[in-house]
Amino acid sequence: MRILVIEDDAVLRNQIVQALKGQGMVTDTADNGEDGLHLAETEVYDAIVLDLGLPVRDGLSVLRAxxxxxxxxPVAILTARARWTERVDGLDAGADDYIVKPFHMAELMARIRALVRRSQGAVSDMFELGDVSVDLSNGTVFRNGLPVDLTRHEHSLLAHLVRNAGRYISTHELADHIYGYDSERDSNTVAVFVARLRKKLGADLIRSSRGRGYQVPGP
Incomplete structure (x- = not known):
């Protein structure tokens, strides 16, 4: 998954980013609403973590835009504002979840996964693909009951494929989900990562179609 974190508190922003990366997610960040809105409008994300009390442009304005x-x-609002009327304003503006500071990082991670599941029509973080099991909640992958070690890019690519099982995904979209905004993207490397995953998880796991991209079979 690729997540945008728009938060002006540098310490909290770094804590969120490290927690997301610990679960194999790709992250981009902004410390003000104007830059955050620009990234949200020009890049592709699975979810956005948005603080309300932002400089330059406040979070509610970003969400409405x-x-x-x-x-x-999917957008999860973070705020130190606890009044119920402000929660209503956020939800009415289009927020999918509302989290009051301070919060437990594990809860935020669970809420982000739930947001992405709902947006993609999934009901669980567990995927069973033949003899391959993928648990997106903790980034573990098993084949025939044995753990499989994947690199961060391999896991990000596999996670995006299984979350969209049954749909062919272009190399461009896959590259968008495995590289951050400030990374040099090379769609040619997608084929390399797919080849590595096939070697580790079985040649039939990921299908390819010229002009359409790659697909993991649906349930």
Whole structure:
């Protein structure tokens, strides 16, 4: 998964990023609403973590701009504001979840996974693909009951494929989900990562179609 974190508190932002990376997620960050909105409008994300009390442009304004533009990306609001009327404002503006600071990092991670599951029509973080089991909640992958060691890019690519099982995904979209905003993207490396995954998890796990991309079979 690729997550955008828009938070001006540098310490908290870094803690969230490290927690997301610990679960194999790709992250981009912004420390103000203007830069955050630009990233949200120009990049592709599975979810956005959005603080309300942002400099330059506040979080509620960012959220309304996204929804007015028809962007349905799942958004979890972070705020120190605990009044119920402010929660209503956030939800009415189009937020999918509302988390009051301080919070437990494990809860935030679980809420982000739940947001992405709902947006993609999944009901569980567990995927069974023949003799391969993928647990997206903790990043573990097993084949025939034995753990399989994947690199961060391999895991990110596999996670995006299984979350969209049954749909062919272009190399460009896959590259968008395994590289961050400040990374040099090379869609040619997608084929390399797919080849490595096939070697580790079986040649039939990932299908390919010229002009359409790659697919993991649906249930």
């Amino acid at each position: 996204l929804r007015d533009a028809g962007d349905s990306v």
